[in-house]
Amino acid sequence: GLVTSSKGVATYNYESEPETCEIFCHGRLLHTIQMAQLYPDSKTFVDMKLKDTPAQTLKAFDDMMAAKNNTPSKDDLKQFVEDNFEKSGTEFEDWDPSDWKENPKFLQLVYNSELRSWGSNLNHLWKMLGRKMIKDVALHPELYSIIYVENPVIVPGGRFKEFYYWDSYWIVRGLLYSEMYTTTRGMLSNFLSIVERFGFIPNGGRVYYSKRSQPPLLAAMIQSYIEFTGDDEFAIKSVDILEHEFEFWMNNHTHEINGHILAAYGDASTGPRPESYSEDVKTAEIFETDAEKEECYSELKAAAESGMDFSSRWFIVADGSNNGTLKDLKTRSIIPVELNAILFWNAKIIAGIHSKSGNIEKANQYETKAQEIYRAIQAVLWDEDVGAWLDYDMINNKRRNYFVPTNLAPLWMKCYNISDTEHIASRVLKYINDTGIDQYPGGVPNTLSKTGEQWDFPNVWPPMQYLLIEGLEKLGTKETKELAYKWAERWTLSNYKAFKDTTHMFEKYDAEEFGGHGKGGEYEVQLGFGWSNGVVIEFLAKYGDKLRVAGGSGLLYWEDRCGESVDIRSMLRFFCDLLSKVFLIN
Numbered sequence: 291g292l293v294t295s296s297k298g299v300a301t302y303n304y305e306s307e308p309e310t311c312e313i314f315c316h317g318r319l320l321h322t323i324q325m326a327q328l329y330p331d332s333k334t335f336v337d338m339k340l341k342d343t344p345a346q347t348l349k350a351f352d353d354m355m356a357a358k359n360n361t362p363s364k365d366d367l368k369q370f371v372e373d374n375f376e377k378s379g380t381e382f383e384d385w386d387p388s389d390w391k392e393n394p395k396f397l398q399l400v401y402n403s404e405l406r407s408w409g410s411n412l413n414h415l416w417k418m419l420g421r422k423m424i425k426d427v428a429l430h431p432e433l434y435s436i437i438y439v440e441n442p443v444i445v446p447g448g449r450f451k452e453f454y455y456w457d458s459y460w461i462v463r464g465l466l467y468s469e470m471y472t473t474t475r476g477m478l479s480n481f482l483s484i485v486e487r488f489g490f491i492p493n494g495g496r497v498y499y500s501k502r503s504q505p506p507l508l509a510a511m512i513q514s515y516i517e518f519t520g521d522d523e524f525a526i527k528s529v530d531i532l533e534h535e536f537e538f539w540m541n542n543h544t545h546e547i548n549g550h551i552l553a554a555y556g557d558a559s560t561g562p563r564p565e566s567y568s569e570d571v572k573t574a575e576i577f578e579t580d581a582e583k584e585e586c587y588s589e590l591k592a593a594a595e596s597g598m599d600f601s602s603r604w605f606i607v608a609d610g611s612n613n614g615t616l617k618d619l620k621t622r623s624i625i626p627v628e629l630n631a632i633l634f635w636n637a638k639i640i641a642g643i644h645s646k647s648g649n650i651e652k653a654n655q656y657e658t659k660a661q662e663i664y665r666a667i668q669a670v671l672w673d674e675d676v677g678a679w680l681d682y683d684m685i686n687n688k689r690r691n692y693f694v695p696t697n698l699a700p701l702w703m704k705c706y707n708i709s710d711t712e713h714i715a716s717r718v719l720k721y722i723n724d725t726g727i728d729q730y731p732g733g734v735p736n737t738l739s740k741t742g743e744q745w746d747f748p749n750v751w752p753p754m755q756y757l758l759i760e761g762l763e764k765l766g767t768k769e770t771k772e773l774a775y776k777w778a779e780r781w782t783l784s785n786y787k788a789f790k791d792t793t794h795m796f797e798k799y800d801a802e803e804f805g806g807h808g809k810g811g812e813y814e815v816q817l818g819f820g821w822s823n824g825v826v827i828e829f830l831a832k833y834g835d836k837l838r839v840a841g842g843s844g845l846l847y848w849e850d851r852c853g854e855s856v857d858i859r860s861m862l863r864f865f866c867d868l869l870s871k872v873f874l875i876n
């Protein structure tokens with residue numbers, strides 16, 4: 291749906307939506323095909339290309355249904371899909387990024403030759419993950435579920451063949467370290483044009499994602515691009531659109547809590563998620579009325595907007611705890627820490643761009659907005675006793691004291707009283723100690739609840755490790771910096787072990803196993819993988835002078851600590867350590 295101009299109030303316009311939504315977002319055809327579960331992955335169908343217009347396809351569908359007395363067999367439906375759709379993938383053409391470099395400078399910052407050569411592999415992976423759309427998508431958007439963008443994009447990988455909004459933040463940072471400035475700028479221009487078309491950035495680059503977003507990190511991507519290139523002009527030209535996206539969130543996603551305005555995730559469509567249709571129908575089966583089922587679908591889609599689909603983080607049961615299942619999702623009633631910290635960041639970045647261009651009035655206006663969000667976060671979400679910011683439950687009017695890495699998100703964008711740094715650092719370190727999150731060999735788990743959902747224990751997610759490590763690093767005390775390095779080392783070496791064992795980078799990893807990959811949730815773990823590569827490239831660039839594998843600390847060191855894969859060398863080292871201690875004591 292198009293929206294008002296960038297000077298006006300940003301709002302959804304539900305009237306207009308992409309034409310292929312008739313096929314891929316809602317309606318009888320989508321329902322019938324997806325409920326037949328023709329493919330192991332529900333996303334397969336909604337990524338296909340139409341052979342004829344949506345209207346003709348719907349007519350062919352109605353004719354087929356009539357001919358089969360409205361009870362087609364699975365084979366009839368398979369045949370219908372084969373006759374009327376093409377496999378996905380035809381929307382792309384080969385693309386070799388012209389700005390790709392064999393030896394970006396970050397590689398020279400990596401001391402260890404094994405890790406350097408891995409960094410070079412990761413740099414090569416950008417070529418595998420690049421996607422450029424054929425012009426036919428622009429000429430005939432009514433035949434595709436993919437949203438046309440002019441410039442090639444780097445995608446997450448596996449089943450995720452289109453851009454994903456928040457993934458792109460870590461992808462863009464990796465690309466910047468790889469010095470792929472043209473590709474980065476192209477991706478940012480795509481996003482800016484999408485805000486102009488949709489009023490906000492959809493969850494991913496498909497029409498079926500077009501009524502929900504993801505954590506709004508475009509301003510932060512532009513800030514990263516400026517940091518690396520010094521291209522202030524690009525930011526100044528983009529600032530109206532950044533304002534538009536910011537106002538969209540503030541106008542459509544906010545709630546008043548104790549006199550403060552704070553945002554929550556949501557969604558503006560009806561029905562199950564098209565890409566996981568039968569899964570959502572099954573989850574909602576337990577509800578009797580259509581209205582209750584619709585509420586359940588909205589909660590599922592709001593959780594998808596958060597990027598953490600799915601997690602006990604969003605469960606609220608009758609006693610107010612998180613001890614539930616997907617039927618207990620109450621995402622829309624929870625004020626999430628990171629979303630508000632990101633909105634604070636947006637306002638700060640916009641203020642900074644205005645002050646660069648000399649628009650002091652606008653700079654002050656956005657600085658004031660940032661301060662309002664900061665005050666709201668401190669008043670409603672910061673918990674002095676706990677030592678962290680906590681999500682807020684609007685049903686029970688209380689903070690939710692459950693560990694999620696995002697409880698420390700404000701450290702990442704310095705959304706706290708800087709003159710209070712020492713105090714915050716000591717509270718936060720105590721929180722880390724109290725929650726026991728530092729005890730896992732494969733990284734900090736997303737939550738401490740084991741539900742089988744992919745954003746719960748024991749899965750560890752690259753963007754969350756990044757957020758924690760960056761936050762601790764920015765806090766800047768000796769202890770927090772040491773912990774940041776320890777976690778960065780563990781993360782990088784665990785990813786390296788997984789890569790050595792499998793030759794793959796994974797979308798998520800396993801807290802309980804050094805070098806183990808994640809699992810659970812509604813689809814198989816994906817390979818590729820955009821944000822994983824981006825995070826590791828940044829850690830190699832930042833910490834590569836200290837990181838070591840084999841011989842020194844590295845893999846052996848971490849595996850010893852996990853009590854797994856203990857080999858002869860590490861056993862010897864253990865006994866040597868023990869002997870030296872005995873001699874020292876005596």
Ligand SMILES: OC[C@H]1O[C@H](O[C@H]2O[C@H](CO)[C@@H](O)[C@H](O)[C@H]2O)[C@H](O)[C@@H](O)[C@@H]1O
Nearest residue numbers: 446450454457493565566594597598599
């Ligand atoms: O198909 C199920 C869900 O898949 C996506 O979510 C997961 O992958 C995304 C791409 O890496 C990532 O951004 C998200 O955090 C993951 O949970 C998609 O974003 C969901 O909307 C979709 O329902």
